[in-house]
Amino acid sequence: MTFLYVGLGIAMISGISAMMQIGNNVNNLMLLSTFKRDVYYSSALPSYDRRILNIINNYTGPDLEICSKIKENMDNALYEDGEIFSTTGTQTPSRNTLFVNSCVLVNKDLNHRVLIKKSGFGTYSLFSCYLKNESFCPYEVNK
Numbered sequence: 751m752t753f754l755y756v757g758l759g760i761a762m763i764s765g766i767s768a769m770m771q772i773g774n775n776v777n778n779l780m781l782l783s784t785f786k787r788d789v790y791y792s793s794a795l796p797s798y799d800r801r802i803l804n805i806i807n808n809y810t811g812p813d814l815e816i817c818s819k820i821k822e823n824m825d826n827a828l829y830e831d832g833e834i835f836s837t838t839g840t841q842t843p844s845r846n847t848l849f850v851n852s853c854v855l856v857n858k859d860l861n862h863r864v865l866i867k868k869s870g871f872g873t874y875s876l877f878s879c880y881l882k883n884e885s886f887c888p889y890e891v892n893k
Contacts, residue, residue: 790880795862798827799878802864806874813868817853820866829855832863833885841865844890849877856881863887 790796805823809816821829832841832854841854842865852867861881869875879887 789882793860793880795860795878795880798824798857798860798862799864799876802866802878803876806866806876809874810872814853816866816868816874817855820855820864827857828859829857829862829864832856832865835886842890843886843892845892846890849890852877865890 801824802820805820806816809819811819817831833856834841835843837843838845840850840852842849842852849865849867852865855864855866856862863879863881863886865877865887867875867877877887877889879889881887
């Protein structure tokens with residue numbers, strides 16, 4: 751009987767020691783990757799997006815005029831309508847239903863592209879990106 755208690759005690763100590771070793775290993779892990787900050791985050795574009803969101807949140811006019819209203823209210827930034835793509839006949843090359851009937855604004859000085867889509871009763875979705883050498887955002891690529 752004493753062998754049984756000793757055996758259980760040793761097994762219990764081994765289990766506790768194994769859990770402590772796992773805890774130490776987890777505490778000493780090095781992060782192999784970090785969140786990649788791209789040009790968008792290191793620019794003024796997030797603040798422009800917040801200003802645009804503020805305009806959208808306070809907008810009460812017709813859905814078709816949302817981009818015009820944004821252009822009017824962005825006083826120190828020149829935004830213009832996005833180009834029409836011959837592949838889709840719209841301002842986005844994407845055929846994804848997420849972007850259907852969206853309006854697009856582009857600021858060429860800031861390399862900023864903004865897509866705005868009606869998402870429900872009185873609500874809109876905003877998608878934006880920093881344009882590197884392309885004329886549309888990477889998420890607009892048809893796959």
